[in-house]
Amino acid sequence: MKTLVISDIHANLTALDAVLQDAGKYDQVWCLGDLVGYGPDPNQCIDRLRDLPNLTCLLGNHDAAALGLIEVDAFNYDARRSLNWLSTELTTFSRRFLEMLPAKVALDGITLAHGSPRNPVWEYVMDHNVARANFDKYETTACLVGHTHIPLVFTQSPDSGSTVFYQEDEHQFKAETKCIINPGSVGQPRDRDPRASYLVYDDVTRMWQNHRVAYDFRIVQERILDARLPIKHAHRLGEGI
Numbered sequence: 001m002k003t004l005v006i007s008d009i010h011a012n013l014t015a016l017d018a019v020l021q022d023a024g025k026y027d028q029v030w031c032l033g034d035l036v037g038y039g040p041d042p043n044q045c046i047d048r049l050r051d052l053p054n055l056t057c058l059l060g061n062h063d064a065a066a067l068g069l070i071e072v073d074a075f076n077y078d079a080r081r082s083l084n085w086l087s088t089e090l091t092t093f094s095r096r097f098l099e100m101l102p103a104k105v106a107l108d109g110i111t112l113a114h115g116s117p118r119n120p121v122w123e124y125v126m127d128h129n130v131a132r133a134n135f136d137k138y139e140t141t142a143c144l145v146g147h148t149h150i151p152l153v154f155t156q157s158p159d160s161g162s163t164v165f166y167q168e169d170e171h172q173f174k175a176e177t178k179c180i181i182n183p184g185s186v187g188q189p190r191d192r193d194p195r196a197s198y199l200v201y202d203d204v205t206r207m208w209q210n211h212r213v214a215y216d217f218r219i220v221q222e223r224i225l226d227a228r229l230p231i232k233h234a235h236r237l238g239e240g241i
Contacts, residue, residue: 005183005199007032007114007146009049010062011039012187012237015196016048018215019186023200028053032146032183033060033114033121035098036090038082038233039187040223042066046094059101060114060146061121066090067098070121078230085229108203111143116180124148125180131162135178142175144183144199150191151184151199151210166191167199167210174206181208188233194240 004026009016029052036042037060049055062079064070066086075083090098104113104120116123116130117137125131125145131154134143151167156178167184175181184197191197195212202209221234 001027001203003027003108003201003203004029004052005032005144005201006030006186007183008034008060008149008185008187009039009045010034010185010187011036011042011045012220013039013041013044013048014217014220015187015215016045018213019196019198020048020052022211022213023198026053026200029055029057030112030144031055031057032112032144033058033101034062034146035060036066036086036094037062037079038229039220040227040229042086042089043091043094045187046097050097056105056107056112057101058105058112058114059098059103059121063098063101064121067095078232081230082233085227106138106140109140109142110201111138111140113143113145115147116145117143125154125182126150128154128162128164131164131180132156134180135162141178143180145180146182146185148182149185149189150182151197152182154180167197169195169210169212172207172209175208183210188237189240190236192240194238 113120116125116134135156154162183199186196195214200209217237224234
């Protein structure tokens with residue numbers, strides 16, 4: 001079975017469509033959260049996602065804030081502007097869809113969370129210390145997380161430490177030891193590569209493969225500006241930061 005793994009779409013429909021086309025055929029989709037926030041297409045992205053085959057979708061911190069589950073004041077100024085805009089833009093259907101999303105699940109022997117297994121909505125797994133603290137917070141070999149917008153893998157070493165490597169385009173690997181895997185971001189990459197990032201998992205070979213696909217971020221920038229959302233959120237799409 002081929003699984004498409006995506007995260008941090010952030011209301012960027014153009015990037016999402018580029019990923020779906022580039023991925024080709026897949027049997028199921030795992031989305032690790034943050035469907036909304038930053039971008040100009042929240043309802044359109046939710047509509048596109050709900051029609052994907054065998055979808056499992058999680059709640060991200062921006063999704064939770066859009067529902068009032070996290071205080072908007074916990075975000076920086078530009079993110080708050082985007083979330084306040086969302087309060088008037090989200091349709092009733094979109095809200096209901098977000099309300100149904102779990103924060104953490106385990107399926108097919110893999111744990112899924114937006115932030116981390118011990119704090120599924122909010123914690124960033126960005127360094128060795130945080131990774132080590134999370135290895136005993138899930139029972140499966142692999143744990144998928146998003147939130148950082150950076151495609152990387154932490155693996156547990158025999159001395160209970162960890163090693164990290166950044167996933168390069170088309171890089172393949174197998175989860176031989178306990179690991180935390182991040183597919184990167186579809187809608188707002190932050191590893192200085194503006195191309196949308198995603199993963200494909202083959203449960204027959206047990207191989208993971210990172211992919212990048214270019215899309216026309218300029219038209220997304222125009223929609224962000226037309227919606228009077230923060231200019232910063234438009235500029236960063238072209239720089240991958």
